[in-house]
Amino acid sequence: MRPTLQDIQKAAQRIAPLIHRTPVLSSISINHIAGAELHFKCENFQKAGAFKMRGAANAVLSLSDEEARRGVATHSSGNHGQALAKAAQSRGIKAYIVMPETAPTVKKKAVEGYGAEVVICKPTLQAREDTLKDVVKRTGANFIHPYNDERVICGQGTAALELIEEVSEFDIVMSPVGGGGLLSGTAITTTALLPKASIIAGEPEGADDAYRSLQAGAIVPSENPKTIADGLLTSLGDKTFPIIKELVSEIITVNDEEIMYALRLIWERMKIIVEPSCAVPLAAVLQQKEKFAGKKVGIILTGGNVDLDKLSAKF
Amino acid sequence: MRPTLQDIQKAAQRIAPLIHRTPVLSSISINHIAGAELHFKCENFQKAGAFKMRGAANAVLSLSDEEARRGVATHSSGNHGQALAKAAQSRGIKAYIVMPETAPTVKKKAVEGYGAEVVICKPTLQAREDTLKDVVKRTGANFIHPYNDERVICGQGTAALELIEEVSEFDIVMSPVGGGGLLSGTAITTTALLPKASIIAGEPEGADDAYRSLQAGAIVPSENPKTIADGLLTSLGDKTFPIIKELVSEIITVNDEEIMYALRLIWERMKIIVEPSCAVPLAAVLQQKEKFAGKKVGIILTGGNVDLDKLSAKF
DSSP states (O other): OOOOOOHHHHHHHHHGGGOOOOOEEEHHHHHHTTSSSEEEEEEESSSGGGGGHHHHHHHHHHHHHHOOOOOOOEEEEEEHHHHHHHHHHTTTOOOEEEEESSSHHHHHHHHHTTTEEEEOOOOHHHHHHHHHHHHHHHOOOEEEEEEHHHHHHHHHHHHHHHHHHHHHHOOOEEOEEESSSSHHOOOOHHHHHHEEEEEEEEEEEEOHHHHHHHTTOOOOOOOSSSSSSSGGOSSOOOHHHHHHOOOOOOOEEEEEHHHHHHHHHHOOOBOOOOOOHHHHHHHHHHHHHHTTTOOEEEEEEEEEOOHHHHHHHHH | OOOOHHHHHHHHHHGGGGOOOEEEEOOOHHHHHHSEEEEEEEEGGSGGTTTTTHHHHHHHHHHHHHHTTOOEEEEEEEEEHHHHHHHHHHHHHOOEEETTTTOOHHHHHHHHTOOEEEEEEEESHHHHHHHHHHHHHHHOOOOOOSSSSHHHHHHHHHHHHHHHHHOOOOOOOEEEEEHHHHHHHHHHHHHHHHHTOOOEEEEEGGHHHGHHHHHHHHOOOOOOHHHSSOOSSSSTTTTHHHHHHHHHHEEEEEHHHHHHHHHHHHHEEEEEOOOGGGGGHHHHHHTTHHHHTTOOOEEEOOOOOOOOOHTTOOO
């Protein structure tokens, strides 16, 4: 069943003890550059450093006591893995996080720091899925997909809920799109609360499966996606695509140079650390200024978990 | 006359329309690492990107209408120059900012962006002072020293005022020390409001004139100071030294490696962009953990104006 605003509102109540209500910030100088009124929902200040905490918390807290006893499992070396580990720790249940042997030690340690068990696999899609299946079979753990899961979609939709509660009216609400969990949750919330607002996503050119899927009217997965916005490499799933197809007005693609320019603006003008993925909607605004001119725009900044050593070299 | 708490409270009312009331942030993971309860006053989110806006605004707004008509002048290619330019713009008066010809173009442009007149000089102390004298003689502008000025000291003391209002009790209140404007203002506020609290400063080893001055009982200026914390190269003045001598419990010196470690912790764990100078008090806490163990500590983060290209290379 496709989630509704009511499901997202219930999720918001459910996860409240596990998440931060993050601030909404604006920058006079970025507004000046963009020629629009931008309000940024700062999920870089979220627990575990990203909006993924919302979906993971909702999934973990939606389990019955009996389900919860068997723990949760996922394959993610990124923010979802960390968030699921932290949410499981909060409920006092086990989390199994499948990671490729090539994942950076710091990511393994972060997940272990939340008390989760890291299960190492070969760095292929097949190995990842097989290993996850093994873990689930062996432990009975509940698989929590990073985005193709209604509980996760509802959790992610709570960020837009807070944003709209705080600022009220928007002409446009934006998020980046990777697997589509955040975008579909944002779209459901926004459509229900602000029926006149448009929902627009930003997507990296090097991982533009959502753009191409909307054009084709069917899911077209990315092949060898490559972008500096490494949180957006995943392709839409069968639960996120139909929501996006129905509710999202437009997907604007941007290249890595545009993303880095927007990222630098956010770092320098707003004095906050955000991931490259966060900068994708702002890059879209700057690319198509006429479309956004004078508009009141809400933008969800997804997270702040960056590898300073790697990223610094790109500035 | 040495400023009192009442002067600082008046300054707070005076400058309220020109400044942001900045947030106070904490990080569970940094508290865990430090073994203390740290509250960071985030002046990186201040207008013009640094606490210097407070002192500059108080100085500009303290001028009589007749004085104001002649404008203000200073020598500073850093945060004080920008802040003074912005404060002068807000009052609709002229600002003359003396800068060495070696100052980065971006800094000249920032000051000009606030409508100030940049006056270029040779890159020596003598040329800087001579040029400033010329400007003052020619225009009648009021010289606003970056720190050795009671109006500036009072403005800087308003950051601690807000910090203590928001969190109430502290065992220790900390700031970095360069010329001592922020530290002396912080010391006056803290001593008056929290007589039992200690005031401790952090100072870079490579610019440790305040540490040596306190040891000697007289001002010992830095010669060729050198540190990554480039906001702290200046030496104490005759207005800041006596306040610091009387009210500050201790100055802890830290080296550049300790500063960079602490800076990285703030960037990575708190997801905010701060200048290296900001990290000096945290570096002091981490160097002397026993002293701070279990204590409630307020720390003023001075600003967020960093040169990403230059700084990135040091991570």
